Amino acid sequence: DFFETQKPIKINLDPYAEEYDMNHKRRGVALILNHVNFESMNTRKGSVKDCLDLKTSLGKLGFDVRIYTDPTVKSITMALQSTAAEDHTDADCLIVVAMSHGESGLLHSHDSLYPVDALWAPFTADRCSSLAGKPKLFFIQACRGTRLDKGVKIIHETDSKRTTYSIPAYADIMVAYSTYDGFYSWRNPNAGSWFIQALCEELDLHGRSRDLLSLMTFVNRRVAIEYQSYVPENERYHAKKQIPSVVSMLTRLVYFPDKRVPDDLDESKGSLEESKKRSPIGMSRTNSTNKAPEELITEIIWLKLLEKAPELGYVDKGGLHSLILLDYEMREAKEKQKETGVADLSR
């Protein structure tokens, strides 16, 4: 009898439930692997801002956020294994965010490369039973190769009982990559990476109201539409686009309802009201007031005509050491202060 070869895990969730149970005592752990400095690659400026914004956004959703700055492969392995060894019985889910330089299928740690799937290997249902049947969510901000997306231009005109069953080990995992496999991933040294910033904005706006895959669809839209690299002096990197890629093995819808107790309802309502008041899209989280250097003035005029503001950005790839890259965010420029920045060159 093959059912005897493995000890079953007890889960109090109807196998046919449409939504994951997000009403455990704890929301769960959110590990953030924040790589800023490397032994032999350039600094990921902007990642500290990404990390702080994530901490805020995930904290608001009730996550126990644990930040690892510049971890080595050894400390990443230990962090993942010790987290997987914890008892997650009273937690809703798990989040792991890795922000680093990357290549196709690989991520850079402080000291060396490791395969990206090492992030979720310790948490599959067969290896971490207290997370079996619960959503395990991975967010990867990193390059996945050296391809560049030149984009496609669009014109828009406004007129218009007791059961025993079994689940696959890899079920209930979602991996949201900042970019499609093989492609560059873009980061602004002042404002943070396109993907993480869009993720934080959507978590803040819709984290309590929409299911996660709908929310990630809106992250895709935000990155796809609002961002573009701006490097007129280097045609290879100029005017490039980015599309995140969400890989879902989720078997139910993920919602993050409020975890507060009833007497906190007013406060919770307040924050929802506040959230509704925010512009639904195109609004930047950053209030940086860095002014554009004089040498960029022609580009700024050009972008002003298009009602877009330029921002400096790096490609999230260790191999590019001496590029100054710009990206911009589409927004209503009249209402916004233009934000620019110059990337410090490392090494």
Added chain:
Amino acid sequence: DFFETQKPIKINLDPYAEEYDMNHKRRGVALILNHVNFESMNTRKGSVKDCLDLKTSLGKLGFDVRIYTDPTVKSITMALQSTAAEDHTDADCLIVVAMSHGESGLLHSHDSLYPVDALWAPFTADRCSSLAGKPKLFFIQACRGTRLDKGVKIIHETDSKRTTYSIPAYADIMVAYSTYDGFYSWRNPNAGSWFIQALCEELDLHGRSRDLLSLMTFVNRRVAIEYQSYVPENERYHAKKQIPSVVSMLTRLVYFPDKRVPDDLDESKGSLEESKKRSPIGMSRTNSTNKAPEELITEIIWLKLLEKAPELGYVDKGGLHSLILLDYEMREAKEKQKETGVADLSR
């Protein structure tokens, strides 16, 4: 001015719309590449049933379904390129389904292997402008390697204006793989493949009411929970699970609202009513009455105890020539006729 290097595409969709426009004159083309026979691999029994069920389910959603049986690489290339060359201006979207033997990153045609991404390469926004900004949906029923998922056992107790912008070329694509990268994909020679059967059931049940990624989440749940291989004579292939993997670069929610004209509303309502009457899960589309051969009687008794019905299944991998594999579908056996079948061995 880099905006002059490429001719813009005109799209009458608000860049901030949450949903894709699914109100064009036509729903769009659905290509089905149905591989049953191969020059040098075993026959994919059950694929004809998958194909017919898909034709029905996609036809109901308004798709212009075009079936290619046992195409060669050359005819696949021609079919994709001629479809990409068509004018999709008045169509909502595109679907391509490929059902074949496969390996990681590769699919088998009638005569040879080809990379799976050849399916969507002709339809990226930069290469097929009349589908730019529209959802391009790919469904892949095939193995992606030789790994096997042994599953995790669970106990459930019942108490319980005018704007110009640019989009990335790879935006608006979804690729739904029947299995996680590196793993086997299972098919029942009588009832069809686990993935395609689950997909058709969910399209029939929720195709008009839920957004596509929610629907694909339910497909994942159905495959993950309802199916398991049953090969007691071969431990390596016995009691294995499967989890589909959905890769989304979609930037908006996909819905398939009814395309019929107002005076057909009654008919449409009828089919929705009919759809609602169906059991929401665990109901088989097949009414095959193949009886179990005598030699399987012990297994049938065993499954009866668990209120499950056995079904024979093949792994969707060309390399396995002489295995008899069984899978089963979890269902309320009291209400259902047990369905079994014996796989004919090819070659």
